Amino acid sequence: MSTTQNQFHRDAERTTADVPRRAFLRKALRGYEVKRDETKATFTDWQKARNVAANIKYDGVNHLDRYLLEFEEKFTARGGKVFWASNSAQAREYILQLARDRGVRSIIKSKAMTSEEIHLNDALESEGYHVVESDLGEFIQQLKHEPPYHFVFPCMHLKRDEISALFEKELGSAPTDSPEELTMIARAFMRRQYIDADMGISGGNFLVAETGMVSITENEGNARLTTGLPRIHVALVGIEKVLPKLSDLALFLPMLATAGTGQHMTCYNSMFGGARQPGETDGPEEFHVVLLDNHRTRLLADAEQRDALGCIRCGACLNVCPIFKNIGGHAYGTTYQGPIGSVITPHFRGLQDWKHLSGASSLCGACTDACPVKIDIHHHLLHNRRNAVDQKPVWWEKIVWFGYVQTMTRPWFLRLANKLAPLAQKLHPLVLGGLFDPVRNWTKTRDFPEVAEESFHDWWAKRKEQSK
Amino acid sequence: MRVTLFIPCFIDSLYPHVGVAMVKVLERLGHEVLYPEGQTCCGQPPFNSGYWDEARVVASRQLEFFKDAEVVVSASGSCGAMFKVFYPQLFEGRPEEAAAKSLSSRCFEFSDFLVNRLNVRDVGARFDGKVTFHDGCHGLRELGTKQEPRELLRAVKGLELVEMGENESCCGFGGMFAVKYPEISTAMAEVKCNSILDTGVEYVVSNDSSCLMQIQGWLDRNSPRTVKSLHLAEVLANQ
Amino acid sequence: MNGDRDKILARIREGLSVPAPLHHEMPARAGQSAQEPAFRAWLPAVGASQEEQMALFAKQSDLLRTEFVTCADVRAAAAHVAGLAAAHGWKKLAFHPGALTGALVPHLPTDLEQMRVEEGYDKLALEACDAGLTECEFLVAQTGSVCVTARSSGGRTLSVLPPHHLVIASRDQLVADLSSAYQGLNAKYGAALPSFISFISGPSRTGDIERILVLGAHGPKKLTVLVVG
Numbered sequence: 051m052s053t054t055q056n057q058f059h060r061d062a063e064r065t066t067a068d069v070p071r072r073a074f075l076r077k078a079l080r081g082y083e084v085k086r087d088e089t090k091a092t093f094t095d096w097q098k099a100r101n102v103a104a105n106i107k108y109d110g111v112n113h114l115d116r117y118l119l120e121f122e123e124k125f126t127a128r129g130g131k132v133f134w135a136s137n138s139a140q141a142r143e144y145i146l147q148l149a150r151d152r153g154v155r156s157i158i159k160s161k162a163m164t165s166e167e168i169h170l171n172d173a174l175e176s177e178g179y180h181v182v183e184s185d186l187g188e189f190i191q192q193l194k195h196e197p198p199y200h201f202v203f204p205c206m207h208l209k210r211d212e213i214s215a216l217f218e219k220e221l222g223s224a225p226t227d228s229p230e231e232l233t234m235i236a237r238a239f240m241r242r243q244y245i246d247a248d249m250g251i252s253g254g255n256f257l258v259a260e261t262g263m264v265s266i267t268e269n270e271g272n273a274r275l276t277t278g279l280p281r282i283h284v285a286l287v288g289i290e291k292v293l294p295k296l297s298d299l300a301l302f303l304p305m306l307a308t309a310g311t312g313q314h315m316t317c318y319n320s321m322f323g324g325a326r327q328p329g330e331t332d333g334p335e336e337f338h339v340v341l342l343d344n345h346r347t348r349l350l351a352d353a354e355q356r357d358a359l360g361c362i363r364c365g366a367c368l369n370v371c372p373i374f375k376n377i378g379g380h381a382y383g384t385t386y387q388g389p390i391g392s393v394i395t396p397h398f399r400g401l402q403d404w405k406h407l408s409g410a411s412s413l414c415g416a417c418t419d420a421c422p423v424k425i426d427i428h429h430h431l432l433h434n435r436r437n438a439v440d441q442k443p444v445w446w447e448k449i450v451w452f453g454y455v456q457t458m459t460r461p462w463f464l465r466l467a468n469k470l471a472p473l474a475q476k477l478h479p480l481v482l483g484g485l486f487d488p489v490r491n492w493t494k495t496r497d498f499p500e501v502a503e504e505s506f507h508d509w510w511a512k513r514k515e516q517s518k
Numbered sequence: 519m520r521v522t523l524f525i526p527c528f529i530d531s532l533y534p535h536v537g538v539a540m541v542k543v544l545e546r547l548g549h550e551v552l553y554p555e556g557q558t559c560c561g562q563p564p565f566n567s568g569y570w571d572e573a574r575v576v577a578s579r580q581l582e583f584f585k586d587a588e589v590v591v592s593a594s595g596s597c598g599a600m601f602k603v604f605y606p607q608l609f610e611g612r613p614e615e616a617a618a619k620s621l622s623s624r625c626f627e628f629s630d631f632l633v634n635r636l637n638v639r640d641v642g643a644r645f646d647g648k649v650t651f652h653d654g655c656h657g658l659r660e661l662g663t664k665q666e667p668r669e670l671l672r673a674v675k676g677l678e679l680v681e682m683g684e685n686e687s688c689c690g691f692g693g694m695f696a697v698k699y700p701e702i703s704t705a706m707a708e709v710k711c712n713s714i715l716d717t718g719v720e721y722v723v724s725n726d727s728s729c730l731m732q733i734q735g736w737l738d739r740n741s742p743r744t745v746k747s748l749h750l751a752e753v754l755a756n757q
Numbered sequence: 758m759n760g761d762r763d764k765i766l767a768r769i770r771e772g773l774s775v776p777a778p779l780h781h782e783m784p785a786r787a788g789q790s791a792q793e794p795a796f797r798a799w800l801p802a803v804g805a806s807q808e809e810q811m812a813l814f815a816k817q818s819d820l821l822r823t824e825f826v827t828c829a830d831v832r833a834a835a836a837h838v839a840g841l842a843a844a845h846g847w848k849k850l851a852f853h854p855g856a857l858t859g860a861l862v863p864h865l866p867t868d869l870e871q872m873r874v875e876e877g878y879d880k881l882a883l884e885a886c887d888a889g890l891t892e893c894e895f896l897v898a899q900t901g902s903v904c905v906t907a908r909s910s911g912g913r914t915l916s917v918l919p920p921h922h923l924v925i926a927s928r929d930q931l932v933a934d935l936s937s938a939y940q941g942l943n944a945k946y947g948a949a950l951p952s953f954i955s956f957i958s959g960p961s962r963t964g965d966i967e968r969i970l971v972l973g974a975h976g977p978k979k980l981t982v983l984v985v986g
């Protein structure tokens with residue numbers, strides 16, 4: 051077993067034992083589902099809308115080279131600067147160099163999972179920059195020195211008293227059990243940060259090829275302040291985020307909001323086309339977009355799973371996932387948690403080290419049902435399992451399945467096993483749940499049914515005999 | 519109609535009465551029931567584990583057994599989905615592809631068959647008790663069977679059907695998943711079973727015995743109150 | 758220097774040389790024709806008449822906790838703003854001069870200090886304002902959104918930094934849905950779109966703590982939309 055897999059088993063065991071936290075998560079996500087269903091019901095045809103969205107994403111991803119070039123051309127024409135990064139190191143170095151060149155001291159950030167992916171904060175901080183996450187959830191996680199728990203709801207696992215204690219310790223605020231007061235503490239702290247920052251770093255939900263724009267969706271207004279006040283704006287965006295046309299957002303913005311949080315529209319949906327243009331009042335002097343590959347082209351090369359690049363990171367698949375609800379976000383050990391994370395992480399970080407995430411699913415398919423762009427999520431988990439075996443089968447599993455094939459292709463052998471099973475089962479209590487119990491992983495927590503004295507096959511044969 | 523039964527391996531040995539009940543219901547409706555005796559497993563366990571070569575060896579046998587059947591009716595939604603949805607993928611681009619697609623088009627899950635193919639809702643059953651229905655995920659999402667079992671249950675005399683909360687959530691069985699990730703699987707079972715217990719029913723019914731093995735297994739070990747699990751066919755066979 | 762541009766493009770092209778399977782029934786992208794704005798057939802219905810759409814905007818505003826006020830004229834709008842200023846003890850209001858804002862501010866009480874942003878501004882001074890008054894491009898019925906751009910609304914921050922955002926619009930700025938708003942922007946600006954376009958749907962909010970809704974996370978705690986005419 052790989053270390054990542056060991057870690058996963060350990061964490062999952064610990065988190066599933068934490069019953070109150072699981073109940074807390076489930077309640078929160080139940081609330082989400084109710085709201086989402088209400089909003090979905092206002093769509094004239096949600097299923098068709100999903101098809102159209104999938105169609106547009108298919109177009110975008112399958113002509114990615116063309117659309118990225120179009121984006122670059124339009125974006126550059128408006129004075130923007132595009133940097134293409136093959137990997138994390140290149141992306142980090144570009145941003146660091148920019149900060150050095152421009153005499154940056156203080157950096158404000160709005161939520162960007164790409165930044166988590168390349169561990170940007172660590173790199174910036176180790177060079178002495180003052181870096182603050184402005185999204186409330188991200189800010190809390192930053193203070194906690196913990197990665198986000200969920201890529202849309204970064205601190206959904208925390209209760210208010212934990213956040214209050216954290217603020218008390220890190221910001222010196224008075225304890226409170228009011229979410230409103232806690233939010234206002236963060237707001238007050240952050241105001242000065244926006245104004246003092248020289249550089250604002252954001253992610254991007256969509257890259258609009260047609261107009262060379264970066265579209266950012268948020269609720270808090272922190273991204274608008276991050277991109278409006280500092281003199282430099284850097285957007286770190288995955289290459290797969292292209293949408294062909296500006297008006298495509300008319301579909302994607304409501305769908306992202308509905309699937310992601312159950313809102314009709316997220317509070318602020320902003321499209322940024324360049325730095326401050328001549329005749330405009332304010333805005334940054336420079337706007338850089340870092341296009342991040344970081345193994346996205348590896349996923350692209352897998353035609354079977356290419357649709358996973360259409361992901362708009364709405365988080366719906368996490369919200370409905372029974373695995374996520376029970377093990378929580380940190381157990382995954384990945385930047386992208388939940389079903390979609392289990393699909394893409396093996397492509398990004400290595401199949402053998404991350405295949406266990408694809409195994410850790412009952413394949414119930416709730417994720418695929420929820421996905422607004424119809425990514426075949428749970429079937430891709432099957433594909434990852436198959437690819438992992440094709441690449442490197444596990445020797446003992448190979449033996450198990452060899453035995454299985456021998457049994458299942460020899461009905462007489464299966465019948466014999468059925469005959470002997472009731473006897474074996476009489477002896478089972480001797481080892482039940484213990485180290486020598488062959489089905490211990492089942493019997494530790496659940497009873498096992500009794501093998502019937504007469505199988506269906508026997509019953510049928512007897513009946514046939516009698517009717518002769 | 520000549521109806522060919524597919525009785526998956528674990529039903530054959532653990533829940534043979536489910537198969538018996540299916541025979542009863544179908545014969546009561548006036549159909550002839552066939553059962554190719556060489557059938558074993560659909561191949562789903564190795565398929566789901568990534569061992570597709572092994573799955574193909576076992577699956578290609580099933581293609582043989584069912585090649586002449588007019589309709590194949592599966593006792594389990596999950597194994598039915600294997601025939602219907604996954605065989606065509608498993609054999610894609612191989613000599614057996616046509617046979618797999620043909621089987622796929624002839625295969626039905628039990629409730630789907632009764633309601634959509636035979637157009638029957640009332641099978642003349644009587645069952646006194648309060649029941650809740652659990653949707654097996656494969657039946658629900660791969661096959662899109664949701665209303666069919668409910669329609670059948672509502673037509674049963676004496677039966678009161680109650681929906682449980684979060685009724686589409688998975689019981690956590692998932693085949694090999696249940697033993698490879700027992701802690702997660704058990705946590706899911708606990709959530710599911712609590713939804714069932716909250717309804718106050720005496721019976722939980724499903725069209726998938728594998729889910730019931732998980733649910734009954736958890737309840738028997740952990741629940742102070744008895745809830746009995748039954749396959750849909752057992753309820754429909756009762757008179 | 759643009760990094761690994763060519764290498765990345767080469768990897769993309771190599772990957773795309775194997776076509777991806779099409780899994781879903783794919784209705785064509787909605788007719789982008791003028792008669793049938795894109796996506797309307799699937800998104801939430803908006804109603805055909807202007808009255809219906811205005812009613813929808815009002816309903817959505819309510820859900821979003823936007824204060825939506827219809828005013829007979831600019832003078833009435835100014836009276837409403839004056840009422841807010843008195844009620845909340847505002848000392849200073851920031852605005853950008855436009856046809857509507859320019860007509861409104863002369864009617865405001867003289868003790869409410871005014872700050873203009875169009876020639877550039879001190880960030881701290883803007884932050885200290887109690888309210889920001891802007892115009893907008895469109896009001897979107899379908900989502901209850903206010904569409905602002907750097908051109909229409911005094912830049913990027915006037916509409917987000919002060920704790921109360923006031924929007925003044927005329928009735929004919931109401932459009933049915935997002936598609937119509939994009940069409941409108943294209944018609945107005947052509948290729949020279951403003952560097953900042955935003956759909957504002959209600960006051961700033963967060964649910965990051967226990968999924969409990971709190972207004973005014975980082976942006977305005979209140980949003981008032983004044984429609985005149």
Ligand code: SF4
Pocket residue numbers: 309360361362363364365366367368390417420421422423424425427
């Ligand atoms: S895979 Fe689909 S549901 Fe999951 S985050 Fe991406 S878009 Fe949303």
